[in-house]
Structure formats: C-alpha cells, structure tokens
Amino acid sequence: MTPSPRLLLTIDYESWFAPSRRYDNLSSAERFDLDENFSNNALDPMLERLNDAKTSIYLVGEMVGWYPALPQKIAEAGHEVGFHCQVHRPLTTIADIEHDLHTSSEWRTKYKVRGFRAPMINTIEAVYPILERNQFTYSSSLYAPTGTVLRKGNVWELPVSTFPLLGHPKTIQAPRRMNLPLVIGGEFPYGSSMMSGLFPRIVFKIIEKEFKAGLSPVIFLHPYEIVPPDRWPARFARDLLANPLLYPFTFSKLNFLKELLRSFPTSTLADFIKENSQ
Ligand SMILES: [Zn+2]
Numbered sequence: 001m002t003p004s005p006r007l008l009l010t011i012d013y014e015s016w017f018a019p020s021r022r023y024d025n026l027s028s029a030e031r032f033d034l035d036e037n038f039s040n041n042a043l044d045p046m047l048e049r050l051n052d053a054k055t056s057i058y059l060v061g062e063m064v065g066w067y068p069a070l071p072q073k074i075a076e077a078g079h080e081v082g083f084h085c086q087v088h089r090p091l092t093t094i095a096d097i098e099h100d101l102h103t104s105s106e107w108r109t110k111y112k113v114r115g116f117r118a119p120m121i122n123t124i125e126a127v128y129p130i131l132e133r134n135q136f137t138y139s140s141s142l143y144a145p146t147g148t149v150l151r152k153g154n155v156w157e158l159p160v161s162t163f164p165l166l167g168h169p170k171t172i173q174a175p176r177r178m179n180l181p182l183v184i185g186g187e188f189p190y191g192s193s194m195m196s197g198l199f200p201r202i203v204f205k206i207i208e209k210e211f212k213a214g215l216s217p218v219i220f221l222h223p224y225e226i227v228p229p230d231r232w233p234a235r236f237a238r239d240l241l242a243n244p245l246l247y248p249f250t251f252s253k254l255n256f257l258k259e260l261l262r263s264f265p266t267s268t269l270a271d272f273i274k275e276n277s278q
Contacts, residue, residue, distance in 0.1 A: 003275035005211045007264040008158070008218040010056045010140065011046070012117060013070075014088050015039050016224040016232070018060070019249045020239035024089035032066045040067040042227040047077045049226055049257065053266040055079050056140075058117040061086035061104040071111045080268035082115035083108060083136075091118060092175070094126050101134045109135070115269055117141055117220075121160055121192070122177040128152035138273050142176040143189050144169070146215045149276060156273050161191035161217040163206050191219040197248030200256045204263075211264065216272060225253040 015035045017023050023031055057074050059081060064070055071081045086104040091097050107113075116131055118141035131139055132155050139152075144159035145168055151157075159176070166186025176182065178189045188206070189195055196203045196219065203219075210217050224232070233240060233250035240246055 002214070003216065003267075003272055004265075005214050005216050006272070007207065007260060007266045008056070008216050008269055008272055009053065009260065009266045010058065010082075010117065010218065010220045010269065011226075012058050012084050012119075012220050012222055013039070013043075013063070013074075014060045014084060014222060015063070016229045016236065017239070018088045018119075018222075019246050020236070020243070021089070022239060022242075024087070028062045028065070028087070031062070035063075035066065036230070038229045039063050039070070039223065042223040042229075043070060043073055045227045046223050047073065047079075049254070050077075050079070051261065052078075053261050054268050054271070055266060056082050056115055056269045058082035058084035058115065060084050060088045061100075061107060064107045071107065075111065080115060080270045081111045081113055082117060082269075083113045084117050085119050088119050090120060090122060092122060092124055094124075094130065097124075097127055097130055101130065105134070114138065115140065120177060123174045125152075125174045127174065128155045128157070131155050138269060140218060140269055142172065142174055143178060143182060143187065143191070144172050144176060145187065146191075146210050146217050148172060156277070158218060158269055158273065160189070161210070161219060162187035162189045163210075164188075191217060193219075193221050193225055193253060194245075194248045196221070196253055196256050197225070197251040200253075204256070204259060207260070207264065218269070221253050221257065222249065225249065225251065226257060228252060 114137040116139040123141040138156040142159040146161040190203045
C-alpha cells in the first residue's frame with residue numbers, strides 16, 4: 001500500500017558543535033562541557049514549536065548519558081525516538097559502526113529504538129545487516145529522489161529527499177551523501193537543512209510539487225536551527241571561518257518550520273514504513 005503523502009520531518013538531535021569535525025576526538029566529558037546544557041534546554045521549546053506534528057527525532061546517544069530525560073520526553077510528546085549514533089562522527093567502517101552500536105545498546109533497547117540516521121548522511125552498504133542484528137527496522141542514511149524506498153535484507157532504507165533534475169539515478173547504493181558527484185549528477189538535495197538554510201522558498205515550492213505528485217518528502221532539521229544557542233553563531237566562529245559551508249546550519253529555520261507545519265501533514269518514518277509494508 002502506498003501511504004498518503006505527508007511530510008516526513010526529521011530532527012537530528014545533536015549539540016550545536018556537531019556540524020564541525022573539530023570536536024570528534026574530545027572525550028565525552030569535554031563535549032558535555034562544551035554543550036553548556038544547550039541540548040537539555042533546547043528540547044522543551046523545540047517540542048513546543050513542533051506542536052502536535054509527529055516527527056522522527058534521531059538522538060546522539062552520548063547525550064542520553066548527559067541528560068537522561070531526553071528520550072522519555074520525546075516519546076511522551078508523541079514523536080519517534082531514533083538513533084543518530086552514540087558519538088556524532090563519521091561512521092564508515094564496520095568496526096566503528098559495531099562499536100558505536102555496542103556502546104549504545106542499553107538505552108536503545110530501553111526505548112525500543114528502530115530507526116537509524118547516519119551522521120552526515122554518510123554510510124556504507126555493510127551497515128544494513130549490522131542494523132538488522134541490532135533490532136533496527138529502517139535507516140534514513142542516503143540521499144535519493146523522493147519516493148525511493150529500498151529493501152536491504154530485512155531493513156528498509158528511506159533516503160533523505162533529493163529532487164532529480166536530470167532523470168532518476170539507475171542504481172542507488174551507499175554511500176550516497178551530499179557531494180559534488182551527487183549534485184553534478186543533477187540531484188538537488190533539498191531534504192538537507194543546508195539547502196533549506198540557503199534556499200527556503202525554493203525548498204518549500206519543491207515540497208509542494210512533490211505532494212501534488214503524491215510523494216512524501218524526507219527532510220531534516222537540527223535543534224540549533226529551531227532554538228538558537230546562547231552567543232549564536234559567535235561561539236561557532238572559529239569553525240565557520242575554517243569551513244564557510246557550515247554557515248547555513250547556523251541560520252534560523254523557525255519561519256520555514258512554521259510554514260511547513262501550517263501547510264503539510266507530518267508523520268514519523270516508523271509509521272510511514274509500517275503503512276508502506278502493509
Ligand atoms: Zn548530524
């Protein structure tokens with residue numbers, strides 16, 4: 001059964017410094033200090049802004065250690081609790097993926113986490129059997145044209161949306177991340193918050209168009225784009241100077257979010273997959 005069109009709005013729930021790779025090798029305690037309680041304080045106002053929309057919220061697992069109330073609050077507000085890896089850094093080897101899943105297994109089991117979103121939307125084909133062994137039912141860790149739903153063993157892959165300008169890609173395999181070959185190949189990765197930061201009107205128009213075609217766009221936002229951290233974006237200045245491509249992640253997406261929620265019905269990816277497989 002093809003589910004009715006809806007906006008598959010997802011939030012990658014990570015700290016304000018997660019877009020930069022400069023903090024990946026600090027200790028978890030050092031990252032906790034850097035967070036300065038942002039990820040704890042941002043959740044309530046973010047959930048308020050989502051109002052009664054249902055979304056999938058992929059949590060960085062080490063934050064559950066820092067702020068144990070996060071997953072319960074998300075579930076109680078009617079959202080799906082998903083997994084954005086225990087530590088937010090590139091996870092592209094089997095050993096790293098297995099280690100990350102091992103260190104997160106306790107809280108994932110407790111909250112029955114079934115959805116996986118790879119950091120930086122960058123993964124490998126070998127991730128799927130590992131996800132299956134770790135009780136995941138789906139992943140959303142590639143970029144591909146809206147409407148793409150792939151079966152990888154017993155795990156579904158529901159990619160973040162692109163809009164193909166030059167025809168559909170013939171094969172869709174991990175990794176399919178946002179890089180030059182993807183864009184030169186004619187795909188506009190409008191599901192990324194980088195694109196909704198740079199081109200909010202265009203992204204909104206594409207979402208409207210996809211709905212009219214009966215499709216359900218998968219897009220992602222971050223907490224720091226909905227609830228600005230203190231001293232923002234000044235506290236991120238060094239990273240922004242080193243990598244200006246990070247700027248769009250510091251733009252407020254609050255008006256964009258409000259317009260989306262006014263215009264489109266939403267659902268979690270877990271519910272969409274359930275309907276899709278009936
Ligand atoms: Zn992320």
